[in-house]
Amino acid sequence: MPKESTLLRDGKIVRSEDPLNLEMPFETLDGFITPTKSFYVRTHFPIPKIDKSKWRLRVEGEVERPFETNYDELINLESEKIPVTLECAGNQRNFLEPKVKGVQWELGAVGTAEWTGVPLSILLDRAGVKPRAREVILEGADHGKLEDPKSPAGEVKFARSISLERARKNVLLAYKMNDVDLPAEHGFPVRAIVPGWYAVASIKWLQCIIVTNEPFNGYYQTLDYAFWKRRGDNAELVPISEMQIKAEIARPSEGETVPANSNVRVHGTAWTGDGAIKKVEISSDDGATWNEAKLLGESKPNTWRLWEFSWRTPNRPGKATLIARATDSKGRTQPMERDPDRGTYMINHLLPITVEVR
Amino acid sequence: MPKESTLLRDGKIVRSEDPLNLEMPFETLDGFITPTKSFYVRTHFPIPKIDKSKWRLRVEGEVERPFETNYDELINLESEKIPVTLECAGNQRNFLEPKVKGVQWELGAVGTAEWTGVPLSILLDRAGVKPRAREVILEGADHGKLEDPKSPAGEVKFARSISLERARKNVLLAYKMNDVDLPAEHGFPVRAIVPGWYAVASIKWLQCIIVTNEPFNGYYQTLDYAFWKRRGDNAELVPISEMQIKAEIARPSEGETVPANSNVRVHGTAWTGDGAIKKVEISSDDGATWNEAKLLGESKPNTWRLWEFSWRTPNRPGKATLIARATDSKGRTQPMERDPDRGTYMINHLLPITVEVR
Numbered sequence: 001m002p003k004e005s006t007l008l009r010d011g012k013i014v015r016s017e018d019p020l021n022l023e024m025p026f027e028t029l030d031g032f033i034t035p036t037k038s039f040y041v042r043t044h045f046p047i048p049k050i051d052k053s054k055w056r057l058r059v060e061g062e063v064e065r066p067f068e069t070n071y072d073e074l075i076n077l078e079s080e081k082i083p084v085t086l087e088c089a090g091n092q093r094n095f096l097e098p099k100v101k102g103v104q105w106e107l108g109a110v111g112t113a114e115w116t117g118v119p120l121s122i123l124l125d126r127a128g129v130k131p132r133a134r135e136v137i138l139e140g141a142d143h144g145k146l147e148d149p150k151s152p153a154g155e156v157k158f159a160r161s162i163s164l165e166r167a168r169k170n171v172l173l174a175y176k177m178n179d180v181d182l183p184a185e186h187g188f189p190v191r192a193i194v195p196g197w198y199a200v201a202s203i204k205w206l207q208c209i210i211v212t213n214e215p216f217n218g219y220y221q222t223l224d225y226a227f228w229k230r231r232g233d234n235a236e237l238v239p240i241s242e243m244q245i246k247a248e249i250a251r252p253s254e255g256e257t258v259p260a261n262s263n264v265r266v267h268g269t270a271w272t273g274d275g276a277i278k279k280v281e282i283s284s285d286d287g288a289t290w291n292e293a294k295l296l297g298e299s300k301p302n303t304w305r306l307w308e309f310s311w312r313t314p315n316r317p318g319k320a321t322l323i324a325r326a327t328d329s330k331g332r333t334q335p336m337e338r339d340p341d342r343g344t345y346m347i348n349h350l351l352p353i354t355v356e357v358r
Numbered sequence: 359m360p361k362e363s364t365l366l367r368d369g370k371i372v373r374s375e376d377p378l379n380l381e382m383p384f385e386t387l388d389g390f391i392t393p394t395k396s397f398y399v400r401t402h403f404p405i406p407k408i409d410k411s412k413w414r415l416r417v418e419g420e421v422e423r424p425f426e427t428n429y430d431e432l433i434n435l436e437s438e439k440i441p442v443t444l445e446c447a448g449n450q451r452n453f454l455e456p457k458v459k460g461v462q463w464e465l466g467a468v469g470t471a472e473w474t475g476v477p478l479s480i481l482l483d484r485a486g487v488k489p490r491a492r493e494v495i496l497e498g499a500d501h502g503k504l505e506d507p508k509s510p511a512g513e514v515k516f517a518r519s520i521s522l523e524r525a526r527k528n529v530l531l532a533y534k535m536n537d538v539d540l541p542a543e544h545g546f547p548v549r550a551i552v553p554g555w556y557a558v559a560s561i562k563w564l565q566c567i568i569v570t571n572e573p574f575n576g577y578y579q580t581l582d583y584a585f586w587k588r589r590g591d592n593a594e595l596v597p598i599s600e601m602q603i604k605a606e607i608a609r610p611s612e613g614e615t616v617p618a619n620s621n622v623r624v625h626g627t628a629w630t631g632d633g634a635i636k637k638v639e640i641s642s643d644d645g646a647t648w649n650e651a652k653l654l655g656e657s658k659p660n661t662w663r664l665w666e667f668s669w670r671t672p673n674r675p676g677k678a679t680l681i682a683r684a685t686d687s688k689g690r691t692q693p694m695e696r697d698p699d700r701g702t703y704m705i706n707h708l709l710p711i712t713v714e715v716r
Contacts, residue, residue, distance in 0.1 A: 149458075149459075150508065152593035153586070154698075156593055157591050157592050217594040218594055219595070228510035233513075233515050234514055234576055235512065237575045237577070340512075
């Protein structure tokens with residue numbers, strides 16, 4: 001359970017008030033779907049106050065027929081309901097050594113919800129994408145000035161782009177989260193959902209879709225939420241995209257006390273970007289040996305998989321460590337060490353937790 | 359003349375020792391060609407020590423026939439000799455208010471030399487560029503680690519890209535500067551020259567030419583030497599490219615004393631990116647009225663133009679200001695105010711100098 005000193009709001013940890021950043025205490029994980037009230041909240045600017053009856057969504061740029069639609073029109077289009085896991089690209093940042101700037105997330109900037117909305121491809125088809133188009137910019141109504149000395153002098157809007165191919169694949173313009181209208185902090189009235197990608201791509205308070213011929217180089221695309229990728233002798237700044245494979249232990253949690261010489265249920269979730277979780281293993285000897293956990297439920301695309309493991313605790317009191325490690329259908333697994341070129345994002349190296357055996 | 363306290367080396371102002379950054383005292387401007395010993399020096403890392411007999415230049419990437427050439431082969435290819443003005447993208451940074459980070463250049467991080475070398479297009483043709491190629495990365499031998507917290511963790515090489523179209527236009531692989539072998543600090547044995555662009559594109563110590571299908575996003579392309587360009591409600595980070603139109607006054611220099619009620623020769627240079635200087639005007643009344651200066655010599659592409667103006671100084675002793683303003687063949691002129699989205703680069707707003715009338 002969260003430490004007594006931690007400021008909570010509706011059961012979530014307050015990481016910052018302005019902008020509002022709330023984290024799910026990950027030890028409260030209880031089922032495949034994260035209740036909306038427990039779902040982490042990440043914002044960069046004040047939450048836009050949007051009147052549903054006045055909200056408009058524009059589709060413009062390299063299209064034959066730019067248009068504007070409204071909420072009633074949108075919800076009457078063909079819709080889909082899919083479960084999708086969203087993780088903040090900075091989840092687990094608090095565990096980085098040395099400490100880095102940014103919201104100090106522990107394990108809970110991740111959650112799975114059922115999203116109901118209109119496939120983006122329907123709107124793109126209505127607009128008629130021109131042949132030379134390469135990318136689709138998703139722009140939110142949230143905006144403000146930045147303090148980073150490398151940032152633009154004026155205001156920026158929160159915006160990200162994805163390739164046209166990715167945009168046509170399975171991106172949803174969601175207006176319901178777990179079967180009710182999106183709450184304001186989750187992007188009311190409409191949020192994009194880009195399955196398999198870090199949640200920064202899933203633009204909240206969506207108001208504009210811009211098709212372009214050239215790569216988009218906005219602040220949150222090119223400078224923030226980007227990492228360094230090695231290319232030969234050099235490195236290139238690349239926008240964060242697919243989620244990296246990761247397993248997280250919900251219980252026991254860091255510092256929790258467990259009885260000696262007993263069977264203790266270890267449980268958590270694991271997820272990956274474009275693929276399925278095939279295996280979760282647990283080590284209680286600092287990675288010397290690994291034992292497979294049991295995957296629960298069924299595998300669904302773009303969502304996490306719950307798992308559990310029956311751990312025989314040591315005979316004697318003292319400290320013990322647990323590490324979870326996931327492997328996916330593409331053979332990817334988690335690295336032992338942190339790659340510093342990832343900056344403050346994409347944190348999926350193996351993370352031991354320490355428990356107290358009594 | 360430079361202040362007595364200014365550290366000079368070979369007549370140049372030492373802006374930093376490590377890396378080596380040297381500026382021409384702009385008041386020493388004396389002719390269309392800048393002598394090599396007066397030419398400003400900009401480096402980012404230790405100057406590579408290159409043995410001409412061991413130097414190789416690779417052409418690779420999206421080409422049919424990647425190859426490697428050496429110095430003797432290169433200098434035996436068809437060559438051209440052209441005068442080109444190079445300006446550091448941070449020239450005049452010292453005049454920005456509030457003060458910003460970066461080398462504190464005044465007026466002298468600019469110069470014109472005659473460059474002898476091989477057109478890049480000859481090497482591209484020899485390699486056979488594939489149809490989908492879009493950009494050409496020019497990579498130098500200079501490299502090191504960066505201190506910027508947003509930089510890659512490992513080493514980077516100094517590299518920039520230009521569009522394939524730009525690469526084929528008039529880029530030179532220069533091995534002579536003002537008719538002698540390039541000095542080490544100017545890129546020995548071979549430096550790219552990209553006419554009309556800020557000098558950051560003119561990669562020194564060239565060792566690799568990489569043709570690519572995708573935009574290059576290296577540190578010095580995307581993060582450093584980039585500026586914010588407004589696009590609708592948003593801003594995009596764009597690599598610095600074409601030089602902005604600018605006139606600079608060489609004499610009288612800031613703080614210089616001139617006789618009252620006399621004709622004083624005001625002189626300097628003016629340059630632009632892709633175009634020709636059509637007019638330089640001088641104001642001695644804070645921009646209320648402007649008088650045309652005389653353009654000297656003939657207009658040559660991609661170089662500055664010298665100019666002079668006979669100024670009738672005020673009758674009475676006191677302070678006076680002078681402002682020079684250039685206009686080019688495309689009708690572009692200098693802005694009154696600094697655009698803060700340009701960050702610490704592309705400084706070409708009108709810059710008054712103050713002189714003492716006695």
